[in-house]
Amino acid sequence: MSDVIVSAEGIGVLVGDERWLFRDLDLAVARGRCLALTGENGSGKSTLLRCLYGVQDPTEGTVEVAGRTPDETDAAFRRDVSVLFDDSAVFDEFTPGQHFDLLGGGQPAHDLPEVPARGLSAGQRRRLLLLGALTKPHKVLLLDEPERAVDAAGRDWLKQMVNAAKGAGSAVVLASHFPPLVDAVADEVIDL
Numbered sequence: 585m586s587d588v589i590v591s592a593e594g595i596g597v598l599v600g601d602e603r604w605l606f607r608d609l610d611l612a613v614a615r616g617r618c619l620a621l622t623g624e625n626g627s628g629k630s631t632l633l634r635c636l637y638g639v640q641d642p643t644e645g646t647v648e649v650a651g652r653t654p655d656e657t658d659a660a661f662r663r664d665v666s667v668l669f670d671d672s673a674v675f676d677e678f679t680p681g682q683h684f685d686l687l688g689g690g691q692p693a694h695d696l697p698e699v700p701a702r703g704l705s706a707g708q709r710r711r712l713l714l715l716g717a718l719t720k721p722h723k724v725l726l727l728d729e730p731e732r733a734v735d736a737a738g739r740d741w742l743k744q745m746v747n748a749a750k751g752a753g754s755a756v757v758l759a760s761h762f763p764p765l766v767d768a769v770a771d772e773v774i775d776l
């Protein structure tokens with residue numbers, strides 16, 4: 585049986601009347617593997633991740649994630665897929681521990697202060713979101729520029745966490761502008 589859990593065939597996204605962000609794109613990511621999406625600003629990395637999470641339909645082609653056509657409104661799909669996107673947000677009134685209680689994956693080791701999230705710095709909130717995405721039980725992990733707002737120590741931690749997720753069997757797709765992260769975690773790279 586194939587371990588591929590994220591796949592796309594012939595996908596393309598047309599913006600406006602005639603500009604294809606990407607087209608005829610195939611990808612396949614197996615459990616325990618990581619695909620990195622690289623490319624300049626506006627090249628379509630976030631758009632491709634949105635297609636994998638079912639926030640946006642590709643103009644053409646097919647996508648299958650965790651055995652389904654992606655649909656973020658489907659609770660069963662969301663249970664299998666963990667995400668960190670640009671618009672991911674913390675609950676301002678909840679402490680880190682309360683966030684992890686909600687996510688049901690136990691309490692990860694961390695050094696975030698146990699205060700309501702509104703009192704965390706931008707980088708600490710980003711780390712809380714990352715920890716949440718990584719801690720929540722999942723089969724597929726989609727991360728959009730996870731390195732953003734994270735300090736040097738946090739970026740090293742991020743490499744370890746993504747590799748640990750792979751080791752636990754996650755299929756990871758991440759968009760990144762940070763080559764050391766891509767080098768440390770990616771098994772395959774698509775440069776859009």
Ligand SMILES: Nc1ncnc2c1ncn2[C@@H]1O[C@H](COP(=O)(O)OP(=O)(O)OP(=O)(O)O)[C@@H](O)[C@H]1O
Binds near residue numbers: 599625626630631
């Ligand atoms: N309906 C649309 N009409 C015109 N342009 C669009 C439409 N939808 C998206 N775009 C453009 O397509 C591009 C895709 O952006 P996207 O966020 O996917 O790129 P990205 O590679 O993630 O960029 P970054 O590295 O800056 O995060 C953007 O330039 C956006 O303005």
